[in-house]
Amino acid sequence: MRPSSSPSDGLLTGLSGSPEVDTELDDPALLRALLDAEAALARAGADAGVLPAPAADAIVTACHPGRYDPAALGRAADAAGNPVVPLVRELTAAVPAPARPWVHLGATSQDILDTGLSLLAVRALDATGRHLDAAVDAAARLADTHRGTVLVARTLGQQAAPTTFGLKAAGWLTGLAQARDRLRQ
Template identity: 40%
Template sequence: MSVFEGFLSTSETLAAFSEHHFVDAMLRFEAALARAQAQVGLIPESAAQSIVGSCKVELFDVAKIVRDSGRAGSVALPLVKSLKEAVGLFNADAVAYVHFGSTSQDVIDTAMALVTREAVSLVQADLAKAAQALLRHAEIHAITPILARTLMQPASVTSFGLKCVGWAAPLVRSRDRISQAARCALNVQLGGAVGTLAQMKGQGSQVRRHMAEALGLGDPGATWHTQRDEWVALGCELGIMVGSLGKIAKDISLMGQWEVGELAEPSEPDRGGSSAMPYKRNPVAAMAALAAAERAPQRVAALLQAMSQEHERALGAWQAELGEWPQLLMAAHGSVRALAGALPGLQVDAARMRSNIDRLRAELPRDAADEWFDPALAVPAGEIALAQALVLQARLNPPQLAR
């Protein structure tokens, strides 16, 4: 991690994709594999117990495993080697059953699904918080008049409530789509060398099903080594979410300029300061979201590019995807966390919004001022805002079915 990733991402997402946590997820795969194979009689129960007992990350030199991965061409190879050594200390007969019938991509893809599930859960929680904050502002400011701007110029009067609904709606839709994409993408990977699970003697589908249940992942019913569509679809949805957050951040930063003065991020000690100009209050939440919006498209493009994978196992493309994926999640959560923290305390200057309208009206012919810039135009905009806010609230908080 570079020094700059810390303030553009979050400690939780950085921890989820840390070396230690990823190796732990790989060991969870190996333990689940051994348990499942013992359940269907593929390996002895004693061997499974020895393997499971050794799958504890604190027993391993994680830094060495990661260092050795460059030479091996995969982090799975030094991990499996170390696991066999650990198992052999207690049960030499069980060593032959470590990683039995599996392959490097099986353990790495499944581990990536496990840590991604944690990161997506963080994203979804903050996405709901950001959307809720916007809908609250929409209710409070349903009929607060504000200039609508098209092509960066005043266009008419709308309401700040309707503007907030317009910001919230894509976030609510993204939350729904990310949930659906995650359900499709977060699956166990188990296919063996070429996807046939030949070493498992017809028990492979049962093993995969048991593993999915144990790990809380989906059972895709087949191997997806070079079938990256569901996985990349999740990445695309995260990229779209970041774009929507970037749009909100761009609007807030423009409305927060001194010359406009309609919005400001929360005022807190040490927030948005300047090393040279102590009087400044920089919009740091908008900055983080805009930085993510600059970075995420390249990450998503790299995922799409990496879909052109050769035959049953990719040479380079899958490995490129592995490098890009955590960066996308880090940017995505950094973006949504920044706005989720700032939006509830967003400072709305309704008086400045009105004065900007009045100043423009004074410079226009009376007919144009009354037709396009009458503050009363905020009332019908507010009615639309409240109606749409109710719909979005229902999507965010669906009624619970009675038990």
Template identity: 55%
Template structure:
């Protein structure tokens, strides 16, 4: 049962990323690639414009194709592109030979995956930006709010809540910028034909790839990347780092919200089926739960990088589920953390009382300067 199932969807599929990677989103993306391929071939003189127009019109109606049926039929060929191409050819009988011309299934599915990822990253990046803004506000507002610092989960020396929030900000903003860089630079068209040679197109092959990239708004790769999977690895690594940055903040929030600490709380706490007195920091808890899936999914994608020769036997297929689940898990974690920070109630009086009870003192002049530096750095890099 995946994270997008209806029973667990309210917790494990928070935010807009789950919808962006759902079956209908993949179907739409695959059709857009087929339409763009026909358009690019017509532009380069490789295909009649009437054929490209007919294919484009059919691809513009994803509701005409049954994603569930395509999924069932995919078992016959090992991927959903083969039955999709068959259905698309039936939809344009006068131009059936022009559909999917010169392409291989992996060209379509990999490129569709890049489109899906690019679209899913928009709400994810939006939530990360919002989280960074919220932690920046906390750092600014609590620049001088003294509290006890903790190392190895034990009281250490005095610090400020502003400095703690500035640390959260640094991690979140770095993760956001890395993910934004991957989105801008590493999400590329995949097109090479049967063995990555562009053989059916001769000298026009490179121009066709350029046109396809232009139509779809993706990067143009120097070479087909059927079995060179560092683009997937870069995306996975950036998503994993983002999940880790989110988890760091969520972990601190759950610890600070413990009854024995009580330095922060959730303004809309979750309840308990057995203990009515509980006031759980549920948004932070769910952020942690979603983020916890990311490392294993990243590992799955890295383990699948060893593709054989020009086309892989199984390693390509092994990427599909963990990539979609990783986008959902990281996106859900970021959405939950945004909720946690929006609902966060800070208790400076409790922080001061806990610090006073520790009996520890220290000069906090430098902490304010560190917060100022972090906020300045954040402002210049936005």
């Protein structure tokens, strides 16, 4: 992962430090999630009778990520403050004229951005969960292997009564297992 002062190749590049998870968080994934949010908004509007079904169908069809350039949207986002504004502009241009008034109906850019980022987080859960499972297993092995390995304990930076490395690893195991369980919930 790059230091925060380094330039980034993408909006969320290297966020997790795991290529498997980062694939779920890259610019094409973010674009797909934003378009999924716009498509769901159109479908929900049609289902609720707020917008015509043909307009919703046109919007959903135009929400194909291959139609849009994430890098160009990222550059355009500088002026707008977020990538949703230029995306909505391009999405509106991509649908037939009768559907244009219905694009992004009732939503703010923040609504779409928050929904898209939430979709990214959900989509990265499986890969993140596999990493947590591996970390839990590794901590359990360390706790078992080193349950008798004595080491100096510390309290407030001062040497304390000896403990075992296995007990330290068991503490990591507990924290990792709790995090995994909460993430699954």
